[in-house]
Amino acid sequence: MQDLSPQQTAQNGIDEAVVSSILSARIRPGTRLSENQLAALFDVSRTRVREAMMRLEARGIVNVSPRRGWFVVEPSAEEAMTVYDARRVIEAGLLRTMSRLTETGRTVLNTHLADEKAAIAAGDRQRLTCLMGDFHIRIAELAGNAILVDILRDLTARTILISMLYQSDFHAMQSHLGHCSIVAAMEEGDFQKAAALSVEHLDEVETGLDLTRRPDPLADLRHSLSLPPQTVAPSSKASRKAKP
Amino acid sequence: MQDLSPQQTAQNGIDEAVVSSILSARIRPGTRLSENQLAALFDVSRTRVREAMMRLEARGIVNVSPRRGWFVVEPSAEEAMTVYDARRVIEAGLLRTMSRLTETGRTVLNTHLADEKAAIAAGDRQRLTCLMGDFHIRIAELAGNAILVDILRDLTARTILISMLYQSDFHAMQSHLGHCSIVAAMEEGDFQKAAALSVEHLDEVETGLDLTRRPDPLADLRHSLSLPPQTVAPSSKASRKAKP
DNA sequence: GCGACAAATCTTGCATACAAGGCGAGCAAG
DNA sequence: CTTGCTCGCCTTGTATGCAAGATTTGTCGC
Numbered sequence: 227m228q229d230l231s232p233q234q235t236a237q238n239g240i241d242e243a244v245v246s247s248i249l250s251a252r253i254r255p256g257t258r259l260s261e262n263q264l265a266a267l268f269d270v271s272r273t274r275v276r277e278a279m280m281r282l283e284a285r286g287i288v289n290v291s292p293r294r295g296w297f298v299v300e301p302s303a304e305e306a307m308t309v310y311d312a313r314r315v316i317e318a319g320l321l322r323t324m325s326r327l328t329e330t331g332r333t334v335l336n337t338h339l340a341d342e343k344a345a346i347a348a349g350d351r352q353r354l355t356c357l358m359g360d361f362h363i364r365i366a367e368l369a370g371n372a373i374l375v376d377i378l379r380d381l382t383a384r385t386i387l388i389s390m391l392y393q394s395d396f397h398a399m400q401s402h403l404g405h406c407s408i409v410a411a412m413e414e415g416d417f418q419k420a421a422a423l424s425v426e427h428l429d430e431v432e433t434g435l436d437l438t439r440r441p442d443p444l445a446d447l448r449h450s451l452s453l454p455p456q457t458v459a460p461s462s463k464a465s466r467k468a469k470p
Numbered sequence: 471m472q473d474l475s476p477q478q479t480a481q482n483g484i485d486e487a488v489v490s491s492i493l494s495a496r497i498r499p500g501t502r503l504s505e506n507q508l509a510a511l512f513d514v515s516r517t518r519v520r521e522a523m524m525r526l527e528a529r530g531i532v533n534v535s536p537r538r539g540w541f542v543v544e545p546s547a548e549e550a551m552t553v554y555d556a557r558r559v560i561e562a563g564l565l566r567t568m569s570r571l572t573e574t575g576r577t578v579l580n581t582h583l584a585d586e587k588a589a590i591a592a593g594d595r596q597r598l599t600c601l602m603g604d605f606h607i608r609i610a611e612l613a614g615n616a617i618l619v620d621i622l623r624d625l626t627a628r629t630i631l632i633s634m635l636y637q638s639d640f641h642a643m644q645s646h647l648g649h650c651s652i653v654a655a656m657e658e659g660d661f662q663k664a665a666a667l668s669v670e671h672l673d674e675v676e677t678g679l680d681l682t683r684r685p686d687p688l689a690d691l692r693h694s695l696s697l698p699p700q701t702v703a704p705s706s707k708a709s710r711k712a713k714p
Numbered sequence: 715g716c717g718a719c720a721a722a723t724c725t726t727g728c729a730t731a732c733a734a735g736g737c738g739a740g741c742a743a744g
Numbered sequence: 745c746t747t748g749c750t751c752g753c754c755t756t757g758t759a760t761g762c763a764a765g766a767t768t769t770g771t772c773g774c
Contacts, residue, residue, distance in 0.1 A: 261726070271759045276726090277524045284525040286617075293726050293765045311567075312617040319563025323555075373530070373556040377621060505756070515729045520756090537735050537756050 240268055240278035245287060248298065248383045251355040255300040255387040259288060285380045299387060303437040306388040310432045313381050314425050317362060320369050321421035327412050331368045335409045338364055342402050354398055359386055361405050392435040404430060484512055484522035489531060492542065492627045494600040499544040499631040503532060529624050543631060547681040550632040554676045557625050558669050561606060564613050565665035571656050575612045579653045582608055586646050598642055603630055605649050636679040648674060 247253040264275045279296050282288045290296050301309065327335075338361060345354040359382040366375045389396075404427035411420035491497040508519040523540050526532045534540050545553065571579075582605055589598040603626040610619045633640075648671035655664035 262724095272726090273758055273760090277521070280521045280524045281528040284528040290726080291766095294767085295725060308615055308617050311615050312621075315563040315567055315615070315618060316560055318566070319559040322562070323559055371552055371555050371559070373552050373625075374559060377556075381617075506754090516756090517728055517730085534756080538737090539755065 238278075240264060240270075240275060241281055243268075244278070244282060244298075245379070245383055248287065248386055249356055249359055249379075251352050251386055251390065253298060255298050255391050257298045259296040259298065261296065287380065287383055299384065300391060301384060301388050303392070305384075306392060306435065306437060307432070309381055309384050309388060310428055313362070313378070313385065314428050316374060316378060316381070317365070317424045317428070318421040320366060320371075320374060321408075321412075321417050321424055324369055324412075324417045324420075326415060327368070332413060334364060334368065335412070339402075339406055339409060342405065346398050346402060351396065351398075354396075355386060355389075358398070358401055358405075359383075365408075388435070389431075392437055392439055394434070394436045394439075397434055400434075401427070401431060482522075484508060484514075484519060485525050487512075488522070488526060488542075489623070489627055492531065492630055493603055493623075495596050495630055495634065497542060499542050499635050501542045503540040503542065505540065531624065531627055543628065544635060545628060545632050547636070549628075550636065550679065550681060551676070553625055553628050553632060554672055557606070557622070557629065558672050560618060560622060560625070561609070561668045561672070562665040564610060564615075564618060565652075565656075565661050565668055568613055568656075568661045568664075570659060571612070576657060578608060578612065579656070583646075583650055583653060586649065590642050590646060595640065595642075598640075599630060599633075602642070602645055602649075603627075609652075632679070633675075636681055636683055638678070638680045638683070641678055644678075645671070645675060 244253070244259070259279065261272045261275045261279070264278075265272045268275070279288060279290065283290060287299060288296050289299055338357070342354070342357050342361070345357055363375060363378055363382060366378045404423070408420050408423045408427065411417070411423055488497070488503070503523065505516045505519045505523070508522075509516045512519070523532060523534065527534060527540075531543060532540050533543055582601070586598070586601050586605070589601055607619060607622055607626060610622045648667070652664050652667045652671065655661070655667055
């Protein structure tokens with residue numbers, strides 16, 4: 227468990243600290259979230275940690291294995307497809323309902339694209355992950371529907387977890403170009419095209435996943451020890467049972 | 471607080487008991503959900519009731535007024551529009567991604583339409599409300615996306631609360647005919663048309679609302695004094711802070 | 715050395731106790 | 745009759761304690 231920037235976000239902040247840690251890829255799928263440790267970090271009792279976990283569970287961000295602990299979800303390949311499917315439905319549906327791009331909207335999106343470009347240039351992968359997810363949330367924000375924004379935020383969090391599990395390598399530039407063309411279509415006022423491009427973009431990203439790859443049960447330990455990811459097939463006795 | 475059919479759904483069932491009570495219009499918006507009473511009804515301690523409330527809060531079904539109690543949400547007119555907007559986006563998006571109707575799907579939908587017709591004939595309004603909401607969930611189920619089903623179920627719950635607040639009278643037959651034409655389009659295999667009809671249908675229903683009707687008799691005074699609409703605090707999800 | 719068993723040590727699950735604050739009844743004063 | 749005040753009841757907020765189960769570790773027999 228890495229830093230979750232405790233303190234200031236103390237009050238109702240446990241939820242958001244976890245979510246934003248996921249959104250910026252600072253926390254891996256399958257990470258154990260110990261009630262005691264979180265309670266200590268945020269200087270509250272387990273009760274409040276538990277409440278936060280319940281809320282996150284309802285949002286599909288964590289799940290609990292009875293009497294074992296809370297874990298950041300590790301979406302299965304099937305769930306991964308479901309998430310991408312849901313995003314295609316919502317994002318395309320959203321773009322199709324939009325009819326014009328306000329001036330400030332144009333500015334927001336272009337600024338965002340510039341940020342993405344900067345992050346690519348700087349090779350800041352963590353920031354890039356965050357930005358790539360944020361792009362889609364930004365669009366929902368432009369549409370002005372708070373409910374859809376919340377839904378997409380949670381789906382984006384899951385998407386990031388999925389990519390940490392299954393993404394072989396990160397075609398940042400390809401994604402960035404996808405975003406650029408979506409924005410271009412929006413600037414043309416052609417939102418049908420933007421919707422189609424959005425579907426295509428999500429298809430591309432999903433295709434880039436290796437959904438046959440079984441999640442590595444040792445991933446977090448490996449990560450903590452800064453070992454190279456999955457060099458060879460795990461030795462015989464490393465096989466642990468899948469989580470429920 | 472009416473019957474929530476306790477007992478059998480005991481384990482994790484408080485959440486679902488509340489939701490299904492809303493879905494079948496057995497519980498009104500603004501209803502107070504006392505922790506003690508629920509605890510007594512389900513024969514558990516307040517702890518578990520509280521956990522259920524936390525989850526429901528995250529789903530936008532209830533909210534808490536500090537030290538006063540938990541209440542079934544009373545969507546404002548603005549929130550009502552947002553909910554309908556979100557449903558239009560998702561349901562139309564969903565239909566547009568569908569390409570064919572399976573045989574069992576056809577059966578399910580036609581059975582459902584028959585049920586609606588029967589409920590209309592019987593004048594069973596409560597059952598009708600339930601069925602009218604369920605129709606849209608059924609479609610999502612046909613599409614086979616569990617995430618969207620969950621999302622739509624929660625949105626449907628909110629929709630029902632909205633109609634209890636703002637619906638002057640229930641044009642059941644009109645809604646039923648809307649459903650019929652959507653199914654007809656699906657049977658033709660014309661899902662673009664089905665999507666368009668779905669949007670139209672939701673527009674119709676929304677238009678049938680009297681969103682000027684204030685659930686709050688003090689609304690005028692409140693407005694005159696420039697106080698925030700509705701006494702309830704903004705939903706927890708509404709106050710998300712920016713990401714890192 | 716190695717596998718099986720058992721105890722120790724964590725973990726969450728759940729209930730309860732107490733604290734903090736809202737709300738209304740009742741009362742007094744104007 | 746209305747207004748202002750106080751007290752007591754009732755609500756949620758939060759912490760803590762203990763029980764139940766899972767995991768790990770240590771140990772024994774082989």
